[in-house]
Amino acid sequence: xxxxxxxxxxxxxxxxxxxxxxLTAVGLSLVFGVMRVVNVAHGEFFMLGAVSAWFVTTWMPxxxxxxxxxxxxxxxxxVGAVAATADRLVLKRLHYDPEAIIVATIGLSYILxxxxxSFYGPDARPVAAPFTWRxxxxxxxxxxxxxxxxxxxxxxxxxxxxxxxxxxxxxxMRATQMDGETARAFGIDTGRVYALVFALGAGLAAxxxxxxxxxxxxxxxxxxDPLLLSFIVVIIGGLGSLRGTLxxxxxxGLSDGVISVFFSxxxxxxxxTLLVALVLxxxxxxxxxxxx
Amino acid sequence: xxxxxxxxxxxxxxxxAMQFVLPPYHHTxxxxxxxxxxxxxxxxxxxxxTGLLSLGHALFxxxxxxxxxxxxxxxxxxxxxALIAGIMAGGAVAVAxxxxxxxxxxxxxxxxxxxFAQAGYLTVLYFGAxxxxxxxxxxxxxxxxxxxxxxxxxxxxxxxxxxxxSAGLMIHLALTRSALGRSxxxxxxxxxxxRMLGYDPFRVKLTALALSGLYAGAAGAAYAVLFGYVGxxxxxxxxxxxxxxxxxxGGAGTxxxxxxxxxxxxxxxxxxxxxxxxxxxxxxxxxxxxxLFAPRGILGTIRERWLPWLP
Numbered sequence: 001x002x003x004x005x006x007x008x009x010x011x012x013x014x015x016x017x018x019x020x021x022x023l024t025a026v027g028l029s030l031v032f033g034v035m036r037v038v039n040v041a042h043g044e045f046f047m048l049g050a051v052s053a054w055f056v057t058t059w060m061p062x063x064x065x066x067x068x069x070x071x072x073x074x075x076x077x078x079v080g081a082v083a084a085t086a087d088r089l090v091l092k093r094l095h096y097d098p099e100a101i102i103v104a105t106i107g108l109s110y111i112l113x114x115x116x117x118s119f120y121g122p123d124a125r126p127v128a129a130p131f132t133w134r135x136x137x138x139x140x141x142x143x144x145x146x147x148x149x150x151x152x153x154x155x156x157x158x159x160x161x162x163x164x165x166x167x168x169x170x171x172x173m174r175a176t177q178m179d180g181e182t183a184r185a186f187g188i189d190t191g192r193v194y195a196l197v198f199a200l201g202a203g204l205a206a207x208x209x210x211x212x213x214x215x216x217x218x219x220x221x222x223x224x225d226p227l228l229l230s231f232i233v234v235i236i237g238g239l240g241s242l243r244g245t246l247x248x249x250x251x252x253g254l255s256d257g258v259i260s261v262f263f264s265x266x267x268x269x270x271x272x273t274l275l276v277a278l279v280l281x282x283x284x285x286x287x288x289x290x291x292x
Numbered sequence: 293x294x295x296x297x298x299x300x301x302x303x304x305x306x307x308x309a310m311q312f313v314l315p316p317y318h319h320t321x322x323x324x325x326x327x328x329x330x331x332x333x334x335x336x337x338x339x340x341x342t343g344l345l346s347l348g349h350a351l352f353x354x355x356x357x358x359x360x361x362x363x364x365x366x367x368x369x370x371x372x373x374a375l376i377a378g379i380m381a382g383g384a385v386a387v388a389x390x391x392x393x394x395x396x397x398x399x400x401x402x403x404x405x406x407x408f409a410q411a412g413y414l415t416v417l418y419f420g421a422x423x424x425x426x427x428x429x430x431x432x433x434x435x436x437x438x439x440x441x442x443x444x445x446x447x448x449x450x451x452x453x454x455x456x457x458s459a460g461l462m463i464h465l466a467l468t469r470s471a472l473g474r475s476x477x478x479x480x481x482x483x484x485x486x487r488m489l490g491y492d493p494f495r496v497k498l499t500a501l502a503l504s505g506l507y508a509g510a511a512g513a514a515y516a517v518l519f520g521y522v523g524x525x526x527x528x529x530x531x532x533x534x535x536x537x538x539x540x541x542g543g544a545g546t547x548x549x550x551x552x553x554x555x556x557x558x559x560x561x562x563x564x565x566x567x568x569x570x571x572x573x574x575x576x577x578x579x580x581x582x583x584l585f586a587p588r589g590i591l592g593t594i595r596e597r598w599l600p601w602l603p
Contacts, residue, residue, distance in 0.1 A: 110573065277408050
């Protein structure tokens with residue numbers, strides 16, 4: 001292939017990556033924004049979404065698209081329930097102390113990994129895509145499913161944005177984010193808000209995972225990369241800023257796609273991680289964040 | 293104050309005596325635990341004493357391990373100088389990371405150190421031509437000797453690990469009693485106040501991190517030579533979390549805590565692995581239980597309740 005189509009392919013792969021990454025990272029960013037804690041188990045919620053999608057699509061009778069739709073709805077609910085339980089049992093008891101939460105969510109991530117290993121096994125297993133048509137470009141054919149992933153992610157992200165800015169629940173979340181104390185004084189049950197936000201963040205990671213699993217396969221260790229990349233995106237975008245998270249996800253997704261295709265995936269990750277560390281050191285509010 | 297010295301010398305003597313009674317499997321294990329405990333002691337100086345919660349210590353451990361391993365394997369340096377180079381590498385990388393990461397604090401410090409360590413791990417994978425990536429490489433048996441001492445033999449390996457551990461323990465003990473050690477504790481307890489008292493927080497914290505890196509580098513270098521294997525796993529996030537776990541379990545800020553934590557955790561994982569494959573859940577549950585119910589760890593609790601003189 002010539003350079004042009006090759007670059008186009010790299011950009012398209014990058015866009016798919018950016019879409020899934022944006023969903024995952026927005027979940028992490030939401031949790032950080034409202035609760036002020038870093039959830040190291042976020043990657044494991046992603047993994048749980050993918051693994052449970054395998055179970056749902058395997059046991060669900062009927063055509064693949066129906067099973068997949070079922071997974072798309074059931075898995076995030078399941079993962080959200082797990083997250084809400086973790087919030088009640090662990091995070092709440094630690095009074096959301098940021099350092100303790102990091103250690104606790106590391107512990108949680110090991111337990112979730114072990115659960116997946118014990119109940120699902122060490123193999124990577126495929127999930128059938130809901131449909132298989134291909135998009136025929138002049139230079140190469142491209143998976144129509146991947147295009148659908150990008151569209152679905154965009155719709156979901158708009159939904160999250162509308163939810164946060166237009167709905168009453170979103171208003172309550174933003175109130176809690178700005179000033180938990182005052183929100184409590186106005187009769188908002190911040191404990192419930194925290195549980196809900198934690199579940200919502202985990203659910204978004206799970207949706208992203210269900211969308212990616214027909215492309216990537218489900219594996220009990222698959223949470224590491226999304227976690228790291230979400231960290232990168234959330235930090236570069238500015239902790240807690242949804243708009244910055246989106247821009248950063250597109251930036252990282254596209255550059256990862258291009259560098260991975262033309263150089264090596266490992267080099268792309270090295271550059272991204274170093275970039276993040278330096279952003280945090282020299283611009284702790286993130287590249288797009290407004291305030292510290 | 294002398295009770296403390298007697299206690300620590302007693303631990304060293306007991307460890308020396310253990311080698312004559314232990315069966316071979318536990319003999320090797322204990323040598324491994326002493327090396328890992330040295331790593332954990334270094335971690336304790338940063339986290340327990342100074343309050344720097346780093347998630348990047350695998351980088352310092354890996355730096356020591358790879359510097360030593362590569363210098364022996366690729367450059368053909370004798371083991372002695374390679375070990376010293378490994379220790380220095382751990383310290384140098386810690387200083388480099390510290391200069392940048394110490395500009396931040398709290399959660400940001402954790403993430404920055406984690407990110408640097410991850411970049412280091414990926415770098416090991418990237419230069420697979422030399423490091424053999426995930427697979428790692430074995431150090432020649434013939435190269436694992438200093439003068440007449442063959443470090444691959446069981447007896448010498450145990451003694452070498454004991455020497456390393458004892459040196460680490462004694463330096464740690466001396467540090468906690470020194471003015472420097474106390475200024476490190478002051479950083480942990482109240483950085484603003486110690487700044488007003490005229491201490492330079494950045495300098496004290498960088499010193500703590502450098503010392504911590506020297507420990508980690510020494511442990512990594514020793515691990516490479518004593519067990520003859522260098523692999524990317526040792527630079528992975530898991531090896532940043534293990535010393536944290538050891539220190540939390542044994543008691544952050546206590547001199548013997550890292551060793552106690554390493555000993556108990558090693559055997560907890562070892563025993564649970566022989567019963568089920570569920571050793572991950574043991575690590576996870578231990579972290580959760582510690583942070584929820586016993587944030588001071590074993591020796592921290594003992595010190596608080598019964599033995600206030602425990603260093």
